[in-house]
Amino acid sequence: MSTTTRIDDLPLREELRGKSPYGAPQLDVPVRLNTNESPYPAPEDLVRRIAERVSEAARGLNRYPDRDAVVLRTRLADYLSRTAGLRLGPNRVWAANGSNEVLQQLLQAFGGPGRTALGFDPSYSMHALISRSTGTGWVSGPRTEEFAIDTHAAVAAIREHRPHVVFVCSPNNPTGTAVSPETVLALYEAAQEAARDRRGALFVVDEAYAEFSHRPSLLPLIEGRPTFVLTRTMSKAFGAAGLRLGYLAADAAVVDAVQLVRLPYHLSAITQATAHAALEFADTLLGYVEELKAERDRIVAELTALGCDVTESDANFVQFGRFADAQAVWRRLLDHGVLVRDNGVPGRLRVTTGTRAENDAFLDAVRAVMKEIAE
Template structure:
């Protein structure tokens, strides 16, 4: 067979050969705490408003949607102004089908063959995956850790790595996935200064869950044309099924993204649903405090069981202390509880859910640890930034 063809006889790109498709298990189990979705359904009033808004555009589906999604950009800009206190204009906002497509647009515009992206592992695995899909070389940076946080990323360490790599794109996560930890803004500023040729992307998918006093990188946009802050409606807004991600950046960035997006990439249905949802932001975000309470219960409850949770600013907790995290994952699944094996030895990631789901999670952990403590608990945590199978981490 020709070397240009893979084992199936297809001329698949050589860099894609041998790879497996990305995705978390979608299993029908009583307690699903593996993908950081909200466990709360849309409030009835919001569901009705979204249904009405979508129904209103259905008769016009014979026409293409608004290519520049003006009404949605207005609504997103208004929400950012309200939630961050920063004056964000509609032409400084971009949106797409989930924040993953937003990230793809950024890499299509600012990455590509001959260019390099830098991220700090462990972090969100779609960053290197989307980089690879756009032909962008990926460099795995590290998190040196600290006595209080094994996955800490300091400004000095991040800046030193950025200077050494001289990347075209840098990814920072705040709060970080899978560790749940937020970044100090001095890290953002230091990386922006140390990587003078790079677009610096701060992924704030979980920003609404951060502990009080945690600032947003949106506050750093003024005067920094290369800084981008991405967000999503999938998590705090309980809108994962609608697929709506967005970013805030200088208007020059959003103008560049028009060069790479597919025509009419946001459907009329998506635009209408998102605008209606944003009009009910307070109702959609009403469960955030409840989820934060359950997150903190998971931290306290797992610590009481002798495990080592990482303090979290997200809607999930990374829990260490498992001698065999794979065995623990399977044992929890046998108890009807699905968590996330992120491929980081000694750790499992657990989404914050309803009080009943937290009860079930902690009860299952108690049973699992009591049954197989010698096989599952007591191992050494993996060193920060080392040995992480980052491709197994997902939102």
């Protein structure tokens, strides 16, 4: 007789029991605005360039790819130097399969059993999930009712818990709020002081949505701060969520450290070739970002006019509410053919900025749902 084995029947690590994998519903609906992807497909010129790059790479698939992706890291360093106000060399940049793998490698190198990471919830849930998956303890730091980081409260939490790794997400996901350089520096200094007996603490600023912000990048803050790391992704501003390419900028010693834990030849030749092509079209793709920023600001204004409580956003998404039953509103919007994200923030939902037509459909659905609720 066959029996069904449940995950709880397996010798799973205790800290993983009862947890759920990261993910968002992937439903076939007319308007899908729940995963912060770019709504714009790659332009045809870029598609052709990708095909050329991949064709060249395919001729050498019998060999391993460039193990350290030096040429790609050089291009990424050039992009950051040009757009974020700090001249970098490839020795200060590292790339991996999405920013999630970058975060995982950082926690493998600087976290682990007996060590603690601290972030400020609600924030990007993978910070906590990857921490736990690497055996790193997780501490949730405080936010204000407006989802900002209160500097004094955050510094107090760092002093109390003395974390080995600190995460700050700016602009923050799922709220869209940015963090000021002054607050970031105060938290960095507090983390180093609290860990002065163990060579300091790793301080990670997750800038996945930086290109959508009205504020300058925090990248210049890494200068002279050897444990300050800034992470980015090509999934958002480059419209390349399917590429899976993330990267970090930091002191060269941090790049040396993550290479101790990275898997051999972790970035395929095809991934590297595609990323090269996308970087060649950076200016074109950043033009789409400007369109999305304008649409995001329109969504904020329209939702506010409808009476929604809207969180100020520097990202390509908007958090809105407050609803007595956010899950019920999510389902009603889905009934109208619009999929948004229920991130579990009480009374609130999150919508990704889409095309103008998609945003119009979303706003029409919100109007209809609010009328239904009122009736």
